[in-house]
Amino acid sequence: MKSLSASASVKFIKLFVYFCYFVSLNISAAETKSPDFIEGVEKVSAEGIINLIEQIDELIIIDSRIQGDRHKGYLESSVSLPDAETNCQSLSKVIPRYDSAALFYCNGIKCGRSVVAIDIAKKCGYTKLYWFRGGFDAWMKKGFPFIKR
């Protein structure tokens, strides 16, 4: 009897925790989830990047995350340019021409840095922009190679 009530209360607590978790998930998602698409920008998946590289050999990959996140690992040949440091001048140093292909990514779908960076790039006049919405999370989950120092 005792153990039954104990297990029942444990069950109840579990249910309560799940409930709180889902509620908080919905709230945070509503607040911080990045948009499904950005106008004038091509969205690509993890596999899409590999395919894109085969077509566009000089594709420039820009990592919009801060340095702390980059330590966890990054895509090979990506250039680190956190969104806070992104402006027309810093962009001109990594993207040679306005029509050069440039792909932006950050941690994942909850991360807004790549969105911010792309907006700046668009304003600066870059025309061939790609957005990897899944970010480093999706890359890792697919099991693709990355670089970690």
Next chain:
Amino acid sequence: MKSYSMKSSLLITIIVMGLLSVGFTLFTGEIYLQQTLDNRRQTFTEVVELEVHNLWDNLKLEAKSLGLSVQSNKEFRTAFLQRNKQTVEMQLNEYFDRAFVTLGILNLKKIIVYDKSLSKVFQSSTGDEVDGDICSSTIVSAKTRSGPDRFKTLHKVCEFKGQIRLVTLVPVGGLRLKGYLSIVVDPLNNLSKSEEGLGIPVMIKNAQDMELFRSANWPEKDHMENIMLVHYGNRAGNKKPIANFYFASDVALLNKNLAATRISLVSFVIISTLFATLVALSLFRKTIINPLDKINTYMDEIRNDKKHLREELEVTGSKELVNMANQLNGLSDELSHLYNELEEKAFTDSLTGIPNRALLFDRLEQVTLLAKRDKSRSEFMIMMMDLNKFKVVNDELGHHIGDGLLTAVAGRLKQALRESDTVARIGGDEFAIILYAVNEKEIAISVAEKITALMDKNFNIEGHEIDVGMSIGIARFPYDGNSSEELMHSADIAMYHSKRNKLSYIFYDGKLAGKE
């Protein structure tokens, strides 16, 4: 067929039932034991599976991490792209001295480098001696991939010269495929750590059942009786797993507990059987054995002495036996009645209704014996008498009248005597009388005269006036004879003399004997 007493058949039945229940208990105990062990094994297998999976996953992660680290190494990448064998080999060999290898986190066995189309280009000169591939199946399945899939890491477990190898294939080039690296690792050390994780000894064997690892505390062959062996291996198709784990779980305590349960169960059964036996026996004794014994004793008593027929048999116990006793009582009543009737018939003269010759002799015998034993009551007398003209009555008036006369005589004789004296018809027209405890001749004389007076009166039998006299001979104990035969004989002689001399009565005298 052999006959058993009811008690022993009851005992045998109970013992057989007891044995059956002990057997049943042992049988169910065995099933329970197997089930408990099975449950234990199942639970244990799940734990083992989890642990081993975890170890493999960690190892795969380490190997992949090493592969990614090698391929992103700039010197290696440059030398590889330039196909500089010496530098590549040097670079690869260096990894064998790295901390995670020397510390045993990863037991590196070989690093092989392939080009984009999976042809072998270089390999570390350190590690396993090999010409071709280690685990060529890895390369075969890698070749079937295309597009972005080629960037994914591949893991394969296979056997190399009897040893287990984990091969991890990682791409060289993060986004632009340049080739592949095959990280070959010996997983044995890592997997053997399951003994620490689970806290029990482990043995690892290859697919050919060859022992590769054995915990130091692995139980010896003679101590396996309390050990539950659990096998686990990652099965690939129908083939025997390449890495086979055997865990030796000590079930001594479990076995002990189970054995204790079994012993207590069996003792419970034995005790309850004994208890049942006692209860059954005591009930059986009360309701069946005791009444039966009583009935048997009663029957024995009846057979030995008919007097007991009149006693009532009282039985308590089973209904059936009480009924049986009641029936017996009924039967014995009837039998007693019959006996009495029979006895009466045997000792009574059917014509006159007075005692017959047999009863007279019987009483005479008894009184003789009593007198011999008890001197104070030592004297009694016997009278023999005979009707004087009975033959004439019979011949002239017929047997019918003769019989009537005899009956009438008997009636008058009874009148002349005390209740306690015995008068008997001993045959034809002969009668005899025993006068108990009489020592004086005068008493006998008065009796004899009383009889003579009664007999002198005429008898009226069916209208016939009949006059019969009577001759009486008297003998005295112990003077005229020391036994019933002698006394009868003496009385007979006296009677004979009384008849011949036309006397009413006469006492026996020794002199009479000679005058016969």
